[in-house]
Amino acid sequence: MNHIFRLLWVYIWIQYPVFAQVDNWEQKAKVMVDNQIMVRGVQDEKVLDIMRQTPRHEFVPTEQRPFSYMDSPLPIGYDQTISQPYIVGLMTSLLELKGNEKVLEIGTGSGYQAAVLSNLCKEVFSIEILQELAVRSKATLARLGYDNIYVKWGDGYQGWPDEAPFDAVIVTAAPPKLPPKLFEQLKVGGKLVIPVGSIWQELWVITKLQGGIMDKESVIPVRFVPMVHPKKPIPE
Ligand code: SAH
Numbered sequence: 196m197n198h199i200f201r202l203l204w205v206y207i208w209i210q211y212p213v214f215a216q217v218d219n220w221e222q223k224a225k226v227m228v229d230n231q232i233m234v235r236g237v238q239d240e241k242v243l244d245i246m247r248q249t250p251r252h253e254f255v256p257t258e259q260r261p262f263s264y265m266d267s268p269l270p271i272g273y274d275q276t277i278s279q280p281y282i283v284g285l286m287t288s289l290l291e292l293k294g295n296e297k298v299l300e301i302g303t304g305s306g307y308q309a310a311v312l313s314n315l316c317k318e319v320f321s322i323e324i325l326q327e328l329a330v331r332s333k334a335t336l337a338r339l340g341y342d343n344i345y346v347k348w349g350d351g352y353q354g355w356p357d358e359a360p361f362d363a364v365i366v367t368a369a370p371p372k373l374p375p376k377l378f379e380q381l382k383v384g385g386k387l388v389i390p391v392g393s394i395w396q397e398l399w400v401i402t403k404l405q406g407g408i409m410d411k412e413s414v415i416p417v418r419f420v421p422m423v424h425p426k427k428p429i430p431e
Contacts, residue, residue, distance in 0.1 A: 217252040217261070217264075220263075221247070224246065224249065224250070227266075227280050228243050228246050230266075231266045235281055237284045237288050241292075241315060242284055242287045242315065248314075249307070249310050249314075251307055253339060254277060254306055255271060255277055255305060256271060259271075266281070268282075271328070272328075273327060273328060275304055275325070276420060278419075285398075286308075286398070287315065287365075289388045289400050292316045294315065294316060294317070295362075297317055297318050297358070298318070298320070298361060298363045298364070299320050299321075299358070299361040299363070299364045299365070300322070300364075300367065301364070301422065302322075302323065302366065302368040303321040303322065303328065303329060303332045303346050304332065305332060305335070306321075306333075306336045306344075306346070308367055309321045309344045310336060310339070310344070316362075317343065320347070320355050320358050321346050322350070322351045322354075322355060323348060323349075329346055329347070329348035332346055348429060350425045351366070351368070351374070351422060352370070352374045352376065353376055354376040354380040355380070356380065359380035360381060360382040360385075361382065362382055363386050363387070365387075365388045366389040366390065366422065368419055368420050368422035369389075369392060369419040369422055370389075370421075370422040371393050373399075373401070374422075378403065378409065384403065384404075385402070387403070388401075390417045390419040396417050397413045397414070397415070397416055398413070398417045
Protein backbone atom coordinates (compact mmCIF):
# COMPACT_ATOMS: atom_id res chain seq x y z
CA MET A 196 0.00 0.00 0.00
CA ASN A 197 2.76 2.34 1.04
CA HIS A 198 4.49 1.58 -2.18
CA ILE A 199 1.45 2.65 -4.21
CA PHE A 200 1.22 5.94 -2.34
CA ARG A 201 4.87 6.62 -2.99
CA LEU A 202 4.39 5.95 -6.69
CA LEU A 203 1.34 8.20 -6.73
CA TRP A 204 3.35 11.03 -5.19
CA VAL A 205 6.13 10.62 -7.73
CA TYR A 206 3.52 10.72 -10.50
CA ILE A 207 1.89 13.91 -9.14
CA TRP A 208 5.29 15.51 -8.66
CA ILE A 209 6.34 14.78 -12.25
CA GLN A 210 2.98 15.81 -13.66
CA TYR A 211 2.69 19.03 -11.60
CA PRO A 212 3.92 21.36 -14.34
CA VAL A 213 1.32 19.83 -16.65
CA PHE A 214 -1.53 20.35 -14.15
CA ALA A 215 -0.39 23.92 -13.63
CA GLN A 216 -0.54 24.78 -17.31
CA VAL A 217 -3.39 26.93 -18.56
CA ASP A 218 -4.70 25.58 -21.85
CA ASN A 219 -6.11 27.93 -24.41
CA TRP A 220 -5.56 31.05 -22.31
CA GLU A 221 -6.43 33.43 -25.15
CA GLN A 222 -9.93 31.98 -25.26
CA LYS A 223 -10.23 32.28 -21.46
CA ALA A 224 -9.02 35.88 -21.54
CA LYS A 225 -11.56 36.71 -24.25
CA VAL A 226 -14.42 35.18 -22.25
CA MET A 227 -13.18 37.03 -19.14
CA VAL A 228 -13.25 40.38 -20.96
CA ASP A 229 -16.64 39.80 -22.60
CA ASN A 230 -18.47 38.33 -19.60
CA GLN A 231 -16.92 40.24 -16.71
CA ILE A 232 -15.69 43.59 -18.00
CA MET A 233 -17.73 44.58 -21.06
CA VAL A 234 -21.07 43.62 -19.52
CA ARG A 235 -20.34 45.85 -16.54
CA GLY A 236 -19.97 48.85 -18.81
CA VAL A 237 -16.27 49.25 -19.68
CA GLN A 238 -16.37 50.30 -23.33
CA ASP A 239 -12.83 51.39 -24.20
CA GLU A 240 -12.03 48.97 -27.05
CA LYS A 241 -8.28 49.46 -26.72
CA VAL A 242 -8.34 48.50 -23.04
CA LEU A 243 -10.57 45.49 -23.73
CA ASP A 244 -8.32 44.31 -26.56
CA ILE A 245 -5.15 44.60 -24.52
CA MET A 246 -6.75 42.64 -21.68
CA ARG A 247 -7.71 39.90 -24.16
CA GLN A 248 -4.03 39.69 -25.14
CA THR A 249 -2.44 39.82 -21.68
CA PRO A 250 -1.58 36.42 -20.13
CA ARG A 251 -2.97 36.96 -16.61
CA HIS A 252 -1.96 33.40 -15.60
CA GLU A 253 1.72 34.36 -15.96
CA PHE A 254 1.35 36.86 -13.10
CA VAL A 255 -0.08 34.58 -10.41
CA PRO A 256 1.61 31.84 -8.35
CA THR A 257 1.48 28.37 -9.92
CA GLU A 258 -1.23 27.07 -7.59
CA GLN A 259 -3.53 29.97 -8.56
CA ARG A 260 -3.12 29.54 -12.31
CA PRO A 261 -6.27 27.50 -12.86
CA PHE A 262 -8.25 30.43 -11.40
CA SER A 263 -6.48 33.25 -13.25
CA TYR A 264 -9.35 34.20 -15.56
CA MET A 265 -12.07 34.01 -12.90
CA ASP A 266 -14.16 36.95 -11.69
CA SER A 267 -12.21 37.64 -8.48
CA PRO A 268 -9.00 38.94 -6.96
CA LEU A 269 -6.40 36.23 -6.22
CA PRO A 270 -3.67 35.86 -3.59
CA ILE A 271 -0.15 36.53 -4.89
CA GLY A 272 1.69 35.87 -1.60
CA TYR A 273 2.82 38.18 1.22
CA ASP A 274 -0.87 38.89 2.06
CA GLN A 275 -1.35 40.78 -1.21
CA THR A 276 -3.70 40.24 -4.13
CA ILE A 277 -3.91 40.75 -7.88
CA SER A 278 -7.06 42.84 -8.45
CA GLN A 279 -10.26 41.45 -9.96
CA PRO A 280 -10.11 41.70 -13.79
CA TYR A 281 -13.10 44.07 -13.90
CA ILE A 282 -11.39 46.50 -11.53
CA VAL A 283 -8.22 46.44 -13.66
CA GLY A 284 -10.31 47.16 -16.77
CA LEU A 285 -12.33 49.90 -15.09
CA MET A 286 -9.34 51.70 -13.55
CA THR A 287 -7.36 51.49 -16.78
CA SER A 288 -10.22 52.92 -18.85
CA LEU A 289 -10.73 55.76 -16.35
CA LEU A 290 -7.18 56.97 -17.09
CA GLU A 291 -8.29 57.69 -20.70
CA LEU A 292 -4.83 56.99 -22.12
CA LYS A 293 -4.04 58.01 -25.71
CA GLY A 294 -0.71 56.21 -26.11
CA ASN A 295 2.00 58.74 -25.44
CA GLU A 296 1.78 59.13 -21.67
CA LYS A 297 4.21 58.61 -18.86
CA VAL A 298 2.22 56.78 -16.17
CA LEU A 299 2.99 56.27 -12.47
CA GLU A 300 1.58 53.18 -10.78
CA ILE A 301 1.63 52.65 -7.01
CA GLY A 302 1.51 48.99 -5.89
CA THR A 303 3.17 46.85 -8.59
CA GLY A 304 2.13 43.61 -6.86
CA SER A 305 2.14 40.89 -9.51
CA GLY A 306 2.93 43.31 -12.36
CA TYR A 307 -0.32 42.53 -14.22
CA GLN A 308 -1.79 46.05 -14.08
CA ALA A 309 1.56 47.45 -15.25
CA ALA A 310 1.57 44.97 -18.15
CA VAL A 311 -1.92 46.08 -19.21
CA LEU A 312 -0.85 49.75 -19.04
CA SER A 313 2.37 49.07 -20.92
CA ASN A 314 0.60 48.70 -24.29
CA LEU A 315 -1.63 51.74 -23.80
CA CYS A 316 0.98 54.40 -22.99
CA LYS A 317 4.64 55.26 -23.55
CA GLU A 318 6.20 54.32 -20.21
CA VAL A 319 5.07 52.90 -16.88
CA PHE A 320 6.89 53.73 -13.64
CA SER A 321 5.71 51.39 -10.92
CA ILE A 322 6.54 51.41 -7.20
CA GLU A 323 6.16 48.42 -4.86
CA ILE A 324 6.80 48.56 -1.12
CA LEU A 325 7.50 44.85 -0.60
CA GLN A 326 10.96 44.01 -1.84
CA GLU A 327 10.09 40.38 -2.66
CA LEU A 328 7.19 41.47 -4.88
CA ALA A 329 9.24 44.21 -6.53
CA VAL A 330 11.94 41.67 -7.43
CA ARG A 331 9.43 39.05 -8.59
CA SER A 332 7.29 41.37 -10.72
CA LYS A 333 10.39 42.85 -12.34
CA ALA A 334 11.53 39.32 -13.28
CA THR A 335 8.08 38.36 -14.60
CA LEU A 336 7.81 41.50 -16.75
CA ALA A 337 11.33 41.02 -18.13
CA ARG A 338 10.65 37.33 -18.90
CA LEU A 339 7.52 38.31 -20.83
CA GLY A 340 9.40 40.98 -22.78
CA TYR A 341 7.82 44.19 -21.40
CA ASP A 342 10.52 46.80 -21.94
CA ASN A 343 8.79 50.11 -21.12
CA ILE A 344 7.98 49.31 -17.47
CA TYR A 345 10.31 50.46 -14.69
CA VAL A 346 9.72 48.82 -11.30
CA LYS A 347 11.18 50.32 -8.14
CA TRP A 348 11.22 49.00 -4.56
CA GLY A 349 10.06 52.04 -2.61
CA ASP A 350 7.32 53.88 -0.74
CA GLY A 351 4.52 55.01 -3.00
CA TYR A 352 3.58 57.87 -0.63
CA GLN A 353 6.73 59.63 -1.92
CA GLY A 354 5.86 59.16 -5.60
CA TRP A 355 8.81 59.13 -8.01
CA PRO A 356 10.15 62.72 -7.88
CA ASP A 357 13.03 62.11 -10.31
CA GLU A 358 10.59 61.09 -13.03
CA ALA A 359 7.76 63.53 -12.24
CA PRO A 360 5.57 65.04 -13.56
CA PHE A 361 3.35 62.21 -14.84
CA ASP A 362 0.51 62.37 -17.35
CA ALA A 363 -1.50 59.89 -15.28
CA VAL A 364 -1.27 58.17 -11.89
CA ILE A 365 -2.95 54.91 -10.84
CA VAL A 366 -2.91 53.62 -7.27
CA THR A 367 -3.79 49.97 -6.58
CA ALA A 368 -3.67 49.99 -2.76
CA ALA A 369 -5.96 52.16 -0.64
CA PRO A 370 -4.58 55.04 1.47
CA PRO A 371 -6.89 56.52 4.17
CA LYS A 372 -6.73 59.87 2.33
CA LEU A 373 -5.23 61.24 -0.85
CA PRO A 374 -1.38 61.28 -0.65
CA PRO A 375 -0.46 64.92 -1.48
CA LYS A 376 2.76 64.05 -3.33
CA LEU A 377 0.90 61.96 -5.88
CA PHE A 378 -1.34 64.91 -6.77
CA GLU A 379 1.71 67.20 -6.87
CA GLN A 380 3.50 64.89 -9.31
CA LEU A 381 0.53 64.86 -11.72
CA LYS A 382 0.57 67.16 -14.77
CA VAL A 383 -2.19 69.72 -15.31
CA GLY A 384 -4.93 67.98 -17.28
CA GLY A 385 -3.82 64.57 -15.98
CA LYS A 386 -5.93 61.99 -14.14
CA LEU A 387 -5.26 60.18 -10.88
CA VAL A 388 -7.30 57.02 -10.30
CA ILE A 389 -7.19 55.92 -6.67
CA PRO A 390 -9.17 53.95 -4.06
CA VAL A 391 -9.43 56.06 -0.90
CA GLY A 392 -10.61 55.05 2.59
CA SER A 393 -10.08 52.47 5.30
CA ILE A 394 -13.03 50.18 6.01
CA TRP A 395 -15.24 52.04 3.54
CA GLN A 396 -13.33 52.75 0.34
CA GLU A 397 -14.34 54.59 -2.80
CA LEU A 398 -12.67 54.69 -6.18
CA TRP A 399 -11.92 58.30 -7.10
CA VAL A 400 -10.99 59.87 -10.41
CA ILE A 401 -9.16 63.09 -9.69
CA THR A 402 -8.36 65.51 -12.49
CA LYS A 403 -5.79 68.26 -12.02
CA LEU A 404 -7.11 71.48 -13.49
CA GLN A 405 -5.34 74.78 -14.29
CA GLY A 406 -3.90 76.40 -11.18
CA GLY A 407 -3.65 73.02 -9.44
CA ILE A 408 -7.39 72.86 -8.77
CA MET A 409 -8.70 69.40 -7.96
CA ASP A 410 -11.77 67.96 -9.67
CA LYS A 411 -12.93 64.85 -7.79
CA GLU A 412 -15.44 62.26 -8.93
CA SER A 413 -16.41 59.18 -6.97
CA VAL A 414 -16.97 56.12 -9.17
CA ILE A 415 -17.87 53.04 -7.09
CA PRO A 416 -17.26 51.51 -3.66
CA VAL A 417 -14.22 49.19 -3.75
CA ARG A 418 -12.15 46.87 -1.55
CA PHE A 419 -8.36 47.16 -1.85
CA VAL A 420 -5.47 46.12 0.38
CA PRO A 421 -4.29 49.11 2.45
CA MET A 422 -1.54 51.40 1.22
CA VAL A 423 0.97 51.07 4.04
CA HIS A 424 4.03 52.96 5.27
CA PRO A 425 7.47 51.30 5.25
CA LYS A 426 8.42 49.49 8.49
CA LYS A 427 12.06 50.52 8.05
CA PRO A 428 13.63 53.04 5.70
CA ILE A 429 13.99 51.77 2.13
CA PRO A 430 17.44 52.48 0.64
CA GLU A 431 17.39 54.87 -2.34
N1 SAH B 1 -1.43 46.32 -9.28
C1 SAH B 1 -1.25 45.05 -8.63
C2 SAH B 1 -2.17 44.89 -7.43
C3 SAH B 1 -1.36 44.83 -6.24
S1 SAH B 1 -2.14 44.81 -4.68
C4 SAH B 1 -1.36 43.90 -9.59
O1 SAH B 1 -1.69 44.11 -10.77
O2 SAH B 1 -1.07 42.77 -9.20
C5 SAH B 1 -1.45 46.28 -3.99
C6 SAH B 1 0.05 46.32 -3.84
O3 SAH B 1 0.36 47.58 -3.25
C7 SAH B 1 0.66 45.27 -2.93
O4 SAH B 1 1.63 44.55 -3.64
C8 SAH B 1 1.28 46.08 -1.79
O5 SAH B 1 2.48 45.53 -1.29
C9 SAH B 1 1.52 47.43 -2.46
N2 SAH B 1 1.64 48.58 -1.56
C10 SAH B 1 1.01 48.82 -0.37
N3 SAH B 1 1.41 49.99 0.15
C11 SAH B 1 2.31 50.52 -0.73
C12 SAH B 1 3.11 51.71 -0.75
N4 SAH B 1 3.08 52.63 0.25
N5 SAH B 1 3.93 51.92 -1.81
C13 SAH B 1 4.01 51.02 -2.83
N6 SAH B 1 3.30 49.88 -2.85
C14 SAH B 1 2.46 49.62 -1.82
